[in-house]
Amino acid sequence: MTTFEQVPVFQCEFEDDRTGLSKETIKRALADNLFYIQGKVPATATPNDYYMALAYTVRDRMLQRWFKTTEVYTKKGVKVVSYLSAEFLLGPHLSNNLINLGIYDLVRQVVEESGLDFVQLREIEEEPGLGNGGLGRLAACYMDSLSTLEIPAIGYGIRYEFGIFDQEIRDGWQVEITDKWLHLGNPWEIPRLEETIEVKFGGRTEAYYDEKCRYRVRWIPDKVVKGVPYDTPISGYNVNTVNTLRLWKAEAPESFEFQAFNVGDYYGAVNRKVVSENITKVLYPNDELMKGKELRLEQQYFFVSCSLQDMIRLHLQKGESLETFHQSFAVQLNDTHPSIGVAELMRLLVDEYEIEWDQAWQITQNTFGYTNHTLLPEALEKWTLSLFKNLLPRHLQIIYEINQRFLGQVRAKYPNDSDRLARLSLIDESGEKYVRMANLASVGSHAINGVAALHTELLKRDVLGDFHELWPEKFSNKTNGVTPRRWIVVSNPLLANLITRKIGVDWISHLEDLKQLEAFIEDAEFRREWRQTKQDIKGYLATYIKENHGIEVNPESLFDVQVKRLHEYKRQHLNVLHIITLYKRIKDNPNIEITPRTFIFGGKAAPGYFMAKLIIKLINSVGDVVNNDPDVRDRLKVVFLPDYNVRFGQRVYPAADLSEQISTAGKEASGTGNMKFAMNGALTIGTLDGANIEIREEVGEENFFLFGLTTEQVYELKSKGYNPWDYYHNNPQLKQVIDLISSGFFSHGDTNLFRPLVDSLLYHDPYMLFADYQSYIDAQDQVNQAYRDQEHWTRMSILNAARMGKFSSDRAILEYCQEIWNAVPVKIELEEYIQGRA
Ligand code: F55
Known part of the structure; x- marks a missing residue:
């Protein structure tokens, strides 16, 4: 493995057209990118060609900083925050990057002086809708703050080919349309094909004794999928830091195709390719609802395994041993979606790098932090054992092992309390058996946080109440913020x-x-x-x-x-x-x-x-x-x-x-x-x-x-028996409003249309x-x-x-850095010849 020190320094002055910030340079760069990247001249260029040329012009101006940032992190061996999230709801890049680079007005002027309509070009950008709502958008705000605060960080997620659907309204109803955000290309990302990673799925496990007569387990998968990283630069405001958002795309490995092709199973080979690539096709559009779909667990494991393998590679490249992994990376779980990472890191450490269980467990717990985003029971992730076993047989064994050791501790602390054991167990055995992902995340992390003061209190009292009793010191509040x-x-x-x-x-x-x-x-x-x-x-x-x-x-x-x-x-x-x-x-x-x-x-x-x-x-x-x-x-x-x-x-x-x-x-x-x-x-x-x-x-x-x-009053009223019917009868105004809906007044006389809604309110009104x-x-x-x-x-x-x-995401990120990640800012200085152009 070559390190930076061994690589001859590639000393050259970079092309002015790619880095310079003067008006003239940007104007030239626009024309240059239009011709050399888009392959167009003004006579044939579409507005999209101009947008692409503009986006490349802006991206070029981030590349020096981006490269320098990565280089400094590698050379200095700093601790890096790794934000694991199944969703990053970024929104359009162009304006944001122009603001962060401090060149919004300048570039706008150049574009307009070139006879182009800046606003029109800006609106052409397809926004990457790689998230459902608040949770995904929070991840995007946090990436902005991490860069702005000069914190070494990497965001890891999924490069969905289709993000959150586009919504149309027809006759008052929602209609979902596929979000083809990549159809004209994405100028903000760079694929790093050489850093592709392999992920295993399915199959079975096999026990064996190694050469030192130690009991070991190997996993014989029945499918391997390639993860190709696509990197997007995340600029900080008014600083040189440009962190990376690394999103994984699933591809079929060539070797599998050839095998099948050789035995004449052409259709089977192509089909396997399609099935592999399906993993990162589409974002699941459910928020606040857990649906036990196999492909969803595949997505989660796929991106988490790619990311952890990537971190281990980076860590080993520093010449460090894995015992210090948690000093290189603070890994934050954005809800339970990436919580399979707890079992995956254990598998990598124990099975692949032959580290003893207890030490691996120490490293794992020291590495992870878990942020909870919901108290709604229907949103808590759980997977049936059968699904889990089919897809991740080795992980299920590891989870059983974690659980056995964990419940042993609980038993020692609370003897003869089988109800508590049942509640804390990583496996829900009350009916059909499930793996409880919030429990896995809680056991495998050194820090657990809620996202607002009230939410954290309720988390400590209800959803994770038993965990809070066991480990009160793990819990803290980190009220959300926005950039x-x-x-x-x-x-x-x-x-x-x-x-x-x-x-x-x-x-x-x-x-x-x-x-x-x-x-x-x-x-x-x-x-x-x-x-x-x-x-x-x-x-x-x-x-x-x-x-x-x-x-x-x-x-x-x-x-x-x-x-x-x-x-x-x-x-x-x-x-x-x-x-x-x-x-x-x-x-x-x-x-x-x-x-x-x-x-x-x-x-x-x-x-x-x-x-x-x-x-x-x-x-x-x-x-x-x-x-x-x-x-x-x-x-x-x-x-x-x-x-x-x-x-x-x-x-x-x-x-x-x-x-x-x-x-x-x-x-x-x-x-x-x-x-x-x-x-x-x-x-x-x-x-x-x-x-x-x-x-x-x-x-x-x-x-x-x-x-x-208040929350207390809601509980109280619910427990003494809430009857919405009484409110309806006792409040004439409310009654009139409800009756107007029921009468068909808003539905052309159709008294059935809104009946499910009205009946739900009259007879249940779960949300009061x-x-x-x-x-x-x-x-x-x-x-x-x-x-x-x-x-x-x-x-x-x-x-x-x-x-x-208080509600700046900068404040929130500072709290995470100080109280959970133990991460500090690292200033990125540019060489004088680059700085001179800034
Ligand atoms: C997405 C997928 C699944 Cl499977 C479950 C939930 C979601 C999701 O989008 N959740 C979400 O957005 N939660 C929200 O997180 C915000 C950021 O913390 C909170 O502000 C908000 O209250 C919460 O509902």
Whole structure:
């Protein structure tokens, strides 16, 4: 193995056109990339060709830094954070990289001076939708912060050929369309074919005694798949650090094809190839629901095995022995999706590198940290033993061994407590037998964390209560955060400029600095500018909605926004009950004074989630009636914007006046949209759930519209017997609203369409909409009152943004570094000749 020291230094000045940041150089680079990479001249170039040339021009400017970053990490032997996630919901790269490199305005100018439309080119980029929602987007924010904080890090995941589906709305219903994000090529990634890794599946195990008469096990798989790494550079803001996101693509190994071909089984060979490559074809579109699909476990094992083998290779390259693996890598499990990594690292250490079990176990526990993102029982991952055994026979044995030793410890500490043993066991034996992945992750990690204060408390009390009793010191809270680069600077340049004019630019990497805005709260001119900025942005959104969806919305009205995945616990239908309540008020009294509102919804439903899809239909059906009723006189508008994604998030958060964060208390682990809204000056109407609680603490209770039961009250009411029927009968307003839906008023007289939804509410209401209904309506009435006093509203809006410093992902990542990963920043200095061009 060659090390860097042995390789002759390739001393050359790099081509100016590939690194330089002057206007002239970038202009030349654009033309150069158009010709030499896209193979086009202006006469034949399409807008996509120009976009590609532009993207390559930007990527070229990251390559020096990227290479230097990797080189420094290797040479210095620093500890690297390895973020394992089945999802990275990155969103478009172009603007983000331009901002982080500090060349947004310059490049925009160059593009425009070349006679091109910068915005048009920017919009051509297909966003990599390699995630479902909050969990995947969190991973992307964390990658941004890791680079910005100059922390050595690598993100490992799956290069899905088809990401989260595109959503269309037809006749009010969601229709799923394949997301072909790679169809025109991806200029941001570089395949590293030479670093391909092999992953085994299936087959059987065999015991044997090695030459030293030690008992060993070998795994004889029946399938081998190649993992090809595709690397994407992740730039930090205003620093030279460019970390790597390494996503694995599955391919069939050639040797397998040839074997089959030789015996004449051509079809079988091709079929095996197709089956292997299926592993990374498509992202499973379910969030918060565990479905025991074999291919999903294959995906998880595939990317985790590739990643751990890759880390071991890098570690051994440093000349270190595996005993110190945990000093080279801190591996974070983003939920249980990569938790098979615990068994895989044990297998690699024990079976392949012949390390003794106890030592291997030490290394493994010291290596992993586990982040939990949900308390919902239906979302907890578990796999039947039969499925597990077929796919990963050796891992099942290893899990049994881990379990036996672990339960031995538990028995010693809590003798004669078989119930506790049954709850802690890695195997659920209450009915059909399952492997419990949260238990595997908890046992195999030295640190376990929740994603908001309340969530961590509930985790410690309920879902992982027994583990907390056993190892309280393993648990900690790491409240989520989001990156202000993408969620303010890229998405809301008008606000970013206004803030910068007042307090300078440091807030972009030190979000706590936003506090300084409070000093201007009495400055009427500043308040006017703040209000005007929000107004302008609302105007842009209104134009966008008109041009793209043909719906006229009034930019003067209150923009009331709920964008997130569709789920009953998130209670988009509670929002609808409020809309119908307002509509009823108008119908009963057409001249009533009401605060004009535009209700904006966006979000995808899991394709198999009937109730969530019915809620989308309900929103659209109510919209059809309300938007077309002359009595309403445009005072209310309801729009469901299809295909909510990162790009649309960037448009909508800055334009919101009101952020709807209305989940049943105790159900939303954290939420991160809540943070993006408030940072952009929206006020929140919300329950005491997830990070809402901490947002309210920070912004002040007088600047937050609170409603609903607390988690304790939800439990209490449930345990003494919750009866939604009573609320329906005792609240005439609620009854009218529900009856209107049942009557077919919003469904052209069809009384069956929404029956499943109404019946679920009347007879079960698992998420307690009826219990929270009146409190929600009252809070919404306070919102209306508050919005009428624009001066006061503006003050609250400024205070919300000014007090959001805590919710930067930089703060969250610093906490992970200090309390879990033991990782420190490493400055990347560029050679003078490169720096000179920066
Ligand atoms: C995706 C796949 C599966 Cl199998 C299960 C869950 C998901 C998923 O997308 N979960 C998710 O987004 N969870 C969310 O994580 C956020 C980040 O921590 C939280 O803010 C949010 O509360 C939580 O629901």
